[in-house]
Amino acid sequence: MKISIIGAAGSVGAPAAFYLAAKGLADEVVMIGGRKQNVLKQHAMDLSTAVSAMDMVIRAGDYSDMGGSDIVINAAGAPQGVIADRMEMLPKNISLCEGIATQVKQYCPDAFFITATNPVDPLNYATFLAGDFDRHKLIGYSINDTFRFKEMIAKAKHARVSQVDGLVLGEHGSSQVLLFSTARVHGQNVSFTEEQKQSLRAGVPNILKGYEELKAGRTAGWTCAIGLEIIVRAIVEDQQCVIPCSVVLDGEYGLRNMSMSVPVVLGREGIVDIIELDLADDEMAGLEKTVATLRPAMSIVETSLSSANQ
Amino acid sequence: MKISIIGAAGSVGAPAAFYLAAKGLADEVVMIGGRKQNVLKQHAMDLSTAVSAMDMVIRAGDYSDMGGSDIVINAAGAPQGVIADRMEMLPKNISLCEGIATQVKQYCPDAFFITATNPVDPLNYATFLAGDFDRHKLIGYSINDTFRFKEMIAKAKHARVSQVDGLVLGEHGSSQVLLFSTARVHGQNVSFTEEQKQSLRAGVPNILKGYEELKAGRTAGWTCAIGLEIIVRAIVEDQQCVIPCSVVLDGEYGLRNMSMSVPVVLGREGIVDIIELDLADDEMAGLEKTVATLRPAMSIVETSLSSANQ
Amino acid sequence: MKISIIGAAGSVGAPAAFYLAAKGLADEVVMIGGRKQNVLKQHAMDLSTAVSAMDMVIRAGDYSDMGGSDIVINAAGAPQGVIADRMEMLPKNISLCEGIATQVKQYCPDAFFITATNPVDPLNYATFLAGDFDRHKLIGYSINDTFRFKEMIAKAKHARVSQVDGLVLGEHGSSQVLLFSTARVHGQNVSFTEEQKQSLRAGVPNILKGYEELKAGRTAGWTCAIGLEIIVRAIVEDQQCVIPCSVVLDGEYGLRNMSMSVPVVLGREGIVDIIELDLADDEMAGLEKTVATLRPAMSIVETSLSSANQ
Amino acid sequence: MKISIIGAAGSVGAPAAFYLAAKGLADEVVMIGGRKQNVLKQHAMDLSTAVSAMDMVIRAGDYSDMGGSDIVINAAGAPQGVIADRMEMLPKNISLCEGIATQVKQYCPDAFFITATNPVDPLNYATFLAGDFDRHKLIGYSINDTFRFKEMIAKAKHARVSQVDGLVLGEHGSSQVLLFSTARVHGQNVSFTEEQKQSLRAGVPNILKGYEELKAGRTAGWTCAIGLEIIVRAIVEDQQCVIPCSVVLDGEYGLRNMSMSVPVVLGREGIVDIIELDLADDEMAGLEKTVATLRPAMSIVETSLSSANQ
Ligand SMILES: NC(=O)c1ccc[n+]([C@@H]2O[C@H](COP(=O)([O-])OP(=O)(O)OC[C@H]3O[C@@H](n4cnc5c(N)ncnc54)[C@H](O)[C@@H]3O)[C@@H](O)[C@H]2O)c1
Ligand SMILES: NC(=O)c1ccc[n+]([C@@H]2O[C@H](COP(=O)([O-])OP(=O)(O)OC[C@H]3O[C@@H](n4cnc5c(N)ncnc54)[C@H](O)[C@@H]3O)[C@@H](O)[C@H]2O)c1
């Protein structure tokens, strides 16, 4: 497995590079960065020694070094400052992602292409349009929302997180849909009062707020490392397991021309299935709301792309 | 297992906290920091979600939260800037480490106490003197030198690092002793010409230099995460395996009143054996040189401690 | 962990001893047998060398060597010949199991006590009565039925077994209840026509028949090794996961004074919860039928015990 | 990975099939047997359910089902009764192994071919001659001797076996050479008095005797399962690690036209290196003795083959 990581000196990219290597999921890791090439090189030097006992090749490189990659992870991003909503970053990151898509198209068009850059849903769609890729190998990284939903359920039901199941649909952002119908503890369905649901939904925007208020100068890189390992392992080991990912839709849930989180079955060949869940009424309403939030962003992406192509 | 990490927002502490948690080696991790408490809290929040599926308790805390720790890792350090030799940091970090030793003595005197702060040899000795700890549970982190020695051997012998063995003795610094007599490839002894040895020894100071020249604002945190996991696993799983660590000597190699790297047998009860290798003549000479380098630093530690105790 | 296995030279006991040891779940394994002590000793000698790299103590022993066991596995059984129904073995194995229960009561009354001997439901109940044990640490081994139900679902739904969920309730025997309401593929509910259900239910007795017709002189020991490892791992690692086990009921599902398979939450402290599923109408009918099948066997057990105690 | 096992219902073959499958080293396992096809089928049925959660294909088959195998393991053997020396089995097993070699040549000539049948050294040589195979993919299974040598060292040196190293050379039989020069505890060389060496060497024939006296009707199948897993894993994961195996020599140790145990470096491509150790004087003498023991057996093999080819 050859894995290339763009933005590999960042607070998402570097922990991801480390953890994927430490778990033995790659033979070769190419780390690609932005302006601070010195920082990138230092990370590559450090990581190379860290995993030296596994005989991997770890190196700093540029886009042309991506050739032959099985998986590309895009964790590049413009400096973010303190934001109230991930959507604020769309103008800054859209051309960045289009440019990266062009490079991947040139050097490793058949690789899996995982985008973490925010806002992840429109940017996964932008990548799709810019590179005309097979959507079955294009993944927007959004699993953190599901991790946090499970933490909420565990707290509400006084259970261990390890014993909890649950899934989030829609935007990787404030309008995400908590699917209470998928909540399970010890494999058993659990129910929530309308009040409980409201209160948990109301908590979603506070999570980002809680991070941003701390002004730490980094994002949730440890969580992303764990989630990216789950996704990459599903691919490498052909696990065919269900993972929530932002994917370009083509009729699923009655939607097209957009990307958002849905449960997908992921394996060595790509996304082999998109699971269309039976949604409860309030979940259908939530879906409509999240689509309404995402549509304008998708339009911006389409406009940006078509002007770029003129 | 309860593990407390001091300096847990740093470039050594944070990856260590992440990796020890991700590998399931703790039930509880307390992250203790310096001035930037916001950064520390953000790391704890992130890491807590990252490993939520394992039901661990991860939290930012202060020294009083260390009570009941099985293992304490000290990765705190004064801002380092660009240095030419780790010994430069002794004046800045000596009272820091003494202070931490006092806290550990108060809250969890029986814990394993691993020091990563540089210069690690005199600071492990300072910790010993300041806290009057059992030296069998005091470990100075120095395994990176051995990782790098193996990389050198692999390169020199055109072998895979995974197939190479070798050990470094003495200072975690420029005077370290590369034990060519311990070098093995595929379990077989390999020999080096005098010229090869000279050239590899000459390369040692260039490693730190290579890092420092990049001015990346971080140290070899990924490598330390891997090495600290090896040490912590040896303890938790009572592996009784041989690991090079800086330890306070009490007659071994004819030395006392100092700490330096030697091969130790490590398990759940602590250091159960210090292996006294038969050294070749040039290795004996190297040992004398490294001791000569370390002695003055040990004197500074003793002086600092006795003045503190007046 | 100290694990004692009774019937450890048998086609269930020996593979279980091997696999539990090979997976590193014990520090000590005591193998106890019946008449052929030479075979038992040969297995112990072989297994001891097999796992020698893990420093375990493996030895043939007698009941008095069980002292201090954390887990006892009863895989002893009278020679079985070719049977049409596991219940045929009740008269032959009832006093065997009572005798073993008395030994466990004497030497390690607080150990987990897992019974594999058939018919497992009445014999787990006999063990309970004979030893007056805490029912939360008494487990009848019946998970093979659930393995086979998953294989059926996978075949019927053209899915991989790894992607299938499903659970069996009631007797470890022909009257077992296939819970179609718990059947899931890729985490999604799947439905079965009445015809499909009938045909799958009708297949249950053919499984035993298929084995017996081959007259191989051994039972499903490899499957039991895998299932026993799952149970023992749940205990050792305190997994608190859901596993179908035959347990003595005390009001759950409206039943008492009997043992049968139900989903339990299992961890280091024992059975921490018995999950009472909402059953579909046909499943309720199935439950009544399996209880009707088991009741007479439970009466035989009670009679045998009370006459033994006079 | 497709693995075919011949003699898969035997006391070596069946545990090997189980453990290789349970460790996830194959996608497909073909089990081939001798006369008792019912026993073979029962094992395959059982094992197939045992590992059903891993979606493997496990089935009883005949030689034509070996097509496409990556690895073939020959654990077939004539009924052994009670023997004093493995060499007694040569007349009974030589044509059996030649026949199997012909089948492998026909159906999967490029597979790794591991022979466990005794006497393993002449039979690996017979396989080589009968099938004209590439000797780099032909392995005679003999690692049990090294396991037992490590147990001896651990006992003599009061160490844990996990901390011991050591290697055996030559015949898988009474004339095997215990290489005391390779004995290490905690990675350190250890020395033995001449008396100790004599006593340990004298113990070698007693190991087989100890097994045979028990008349258990089975051989060391659990130990072989562990050792075969080590060999198969080295191949599957391309570990390039050192393992003692019986291999056809072509000048190594000054020997040709024979097979005996030597340390080999094993990986996905086969035996990439045969390590020629510097032997101590008494070890050289031992080597001469073991070669003298093996030569006549190799002659018998050559005679048998040439008469078969007339
Ligand atoms: N999807 C999620 O769940 C999730 C979670 C956390 C962060 N993120 C997003 O991931 C992105 C990265 O976050 P971060 O915290 O690592 O940021 P960061 O600022 O720490 O790192 C970004 C990296 O991108 C590099 N970069 C910038 N421009 C580049 C270019 N043109 N080419 C190559 N590299 C370039 C920078 O050098 C830097 O190393 C952000 O958009 C962030 O919002 C997403
Ligand atoms: N032994 C080795 O092999 C090795 C390798 C790399 C780094 N190091 C050493 O480890 C130390 C840390 O390195 P780093 O790169 O993580 O530095 P860093 O500056 O990134 O982190 C140091 C951390 O210590 C904290 N800190 C400072 N004063 C503190 C105090 N009084 N109490 C608690 N926390 C305090 C800071 O807040 C910071 O988070 C340095 O001394 C460095 O030289 C050792």
Ligand SMILES: NC(=O)c1ccc[n+]([C@@H]2O[C@H](COP(=O)([O-])OP(=O)(O)OC[C@H]3O[C@@H](n4cnc5c(N)ncnc54)[C@H](O)[C@@H]3O)[C@@H](O)[C@H]2O)c1
């Ligand atoms: N619960 C399940 O899913 C399941 C599956 C397979 C087998 N089984 C049952 O497990 C039992 C064992 O099956 P097996 O195939 O291993 O049988 P087996 O005949 O191969 O082994 C039984 C062992 O019990 C020993 N034994 C007999 N009497 C004993 C005594 N008084 N004390 C100690 N040991 C004694 C024998 O020496 C023998 O080694 C049978 O009752 C069988 O029906 C249950």
Ligand SMILES: NC(=O)c1ccc[n+]([C@@H]2O[C@H](COP(=O)([O-])OP(=O)(O)OC[C@H]3O[C@@H](n4cnc5c(N)ncnc54)[C@H](O)[C@@H]3O)[C@@H](O)[C@H]2O)c1
């Ligand atoms: N190399 C080692 O370290 C080692 C260790 C243990 C056993 N062995 C050897 O392994 C061999 C098998 O031992 P075992 O204990 O499993 O014996 P076993 O009798 O239990 O099994 C042998 C199997 O081979 C099958 N068989 C016989 N003739 C066959 C044929 N023509 N084609 C296909 N299958 C055939 C039988 O049906 C039986 O299942 C013996 O030669 C034994 O000495 C080697």
